[in-house]
Amino acid sequence: MTVFISHLTIDCHDAYALSTWWRQTLGFRDIPGDPNEPGHEECMIEHPESGQRLLFIEVPDEELPAKRIHLDVRPLERSRDDEVEWLIGRGAGFVADRRGIHGSGSGWVTLADPEGNQFCVLRSHSESGSAN
Structure with missing residues (x-):
């Protein structure tokens, strides 16, 4: 395995309002030490037991894109840049x-991916100094 799903990302117009709605609906919580506030353009919530995360990102366009949900992946064994090169070598398209x-x-x-579904490649934990 070379990457894992860091979180699911949802494009929206109001990241705070939508993350609050889903947080309450799913019984999730804000990330400890990083509370979501009105006006934040990126709001992440997580399940308190499993750690499953959802990230809501504001898109400035009047119309939201047709594909509003995508995966963010994080390399396990390589740097982000090496992972990007490897994925492109396997047929991923650069966006x-x-x-x-x-x-x-x-x-x-x-x-x-080969069918046009977009995903984002983040830095590895060792590059970011983070366990999230």
Whole structure:
């Protein structure tokens, strides 16, 4: 196994409102130490026992994209950049480079599987210094 699903990402217009609705509906919670607040453009919630996570991201477009849900994957054995190269070598298509979005290189690369379903490749835990 080379990657695992870090979380499921849902594009939306109001990340806080939608994450609050799903948090209450599913019995999830905000990430400890990182509460969601009104106006946040990215809001993550998790199941308190399994750790399953949902990330809500605001999309500025008036119309939301047709494919509003996608996987974010995190490499287990390689760096993000090496994983991207490996996936492209296996037939994934390049969609967008968002590695510089946060200014620290902590962003992601968006790829598409052979049928066009998009997914994002995040940095590995060793690269990000995070266990999430």
